[in-house]
Amino acid sequence: PLSDRTRNLYTKNIEKDLLPLMDTSISDLTSEVVRNWHHDFSLTNGETSAAIAARCLRDILTQYIEDTHLLDENPVSNSLCNTSSKVKNRPPTDQELATMMDWFEENEPRLLLAMMIPSFGGERLGEWRALRVSDRRLEPTDGQYYVLVARQAQQVKGGWSTSEPKWSKGEKSEVALPDWMTEVVDKHLNGKDEETGIRWVDSEPNSLLFKSSINPDVINRGAGEYISSAWTRAWNAARKAAEIPRHYDPVTGRRYWEVREHDLRGYYATNLIKNGATFREVQGALRHKTPNA
Numbered sequence: 001p002l003s004d005r006t007r008n009l010y011t012k013n014i015e016k017d018l019l020p021l022m023d024t025s026i027s028d029l030t031s032e033v034v035r036n037w038h039h040d041f042s043l044t045n046g047e048t049s050a051a052i053a054a055r056c057l058r059d060i061l062t063q064y065i066e067d068t069h070l071l072d073e074n075p076v077s078n079s080l081c082n083t084s085s086k087v088k089n090r091p092p093t094d095q096e097l098a099t100m101m102d103w104f105e106e107n108e109p110r111l112l113l114a115m116m117i118p119s120f121g122g123e124r125l126g127e128w129r130a131l132r133v134s135d136r137r138l139e140p141t142d143g144q145y146y147v148l149v150a151r152q153a154q155q156v157k158g159g160w161s162t163s164e165p166k167w168s169k170g171e172k173s174e175v176a177l178p179d180w181m182t183e184v185v186d187k188h189l190n191g192k193d194e195e196t197g198i199r200w201v202d203s204e205p206n207s208l209l210f211k212s213s214i215n216p217d218v219i220n221r222g223a224g225e226y227i228s229s230a231w232t233r234a235w236n237a238a239r240k241a242a243e244i245p246r247h248y249d250p251v252t253g254r255r256y257w258e259v260r261e262h263d264l265r266g267y268y269a270t271n272l273i274k275n276g277a278t279f280r281e282v283q284g285a286l287r288h289k290t291p292n293a
Helices: 004-017 031-045 047-068 094-107 109-121 125-129 179-190 216-223 229-241 263-274 279-286
Strands: 136-139 144-149 152-156 159-163 173-176 246-249 254-257
Touching: 004 047, 031 047, 094 109, 094 229, 109 125, 109 179, 109 229, 109 263, 125 152, 144 179, 263 279
Parallel strands: none
Antiparallel strands: 136 144, 144 173, 152 159, 246 254
């Protein structure tokens, strides 16, 4: 079965991205026709969006071939479904990360741990957003916190969806945070807003470690369960404080930061390698299917 996010994405592909092909009969849908559509689509929407739409078309035609046997081969080649993003992975430097952490500690202390968990524990964006109070435990023997990665939060049309991580196949992963982070975690669990006295984290086991807001009025206006806009504003301000460069993409007309949130995982992986971890060990720590993922 498709995840909610994939279902919403495929719906968009069918209703909008594949429209130029909708008047073409299946028998006339040749590899050349598909290549021309892909070329035109990528010029206006970018290579990544074109690859995603091509995957949707390939999946539809694969099912059609299995059901009818009326096509000898799928006209959507694998090459059209792959893309090498022009935005390269660029983990922050030690100094950049330290500057961003300082900014959070001074301006948004309740979100400091949200930046540190992927940087020193390797969690993905959706994984740390979905962490609950019950997903962490303190090991008395070594004084370290362990975080259980058992689910992920994904933003879909109309709200948020919670599911098992795509890598898990029913399994769970427990990540050890450095012992020096124990004090940071404790401070987060016991933190309160200075003006209102509202706790950053509720005590119930199923409460999120990172609320969408600590302002009840904001939550009642539909901020949603998982943190989004508050994090984005703080993350952008922290990158600005660290003087992270921004670039302009002439294809999409958008500006993008040189260091993305996903690159915090890259910082984690880089430090693992610096400390002698093998590629296989890094693969396991990042929960990748292959060492070169």
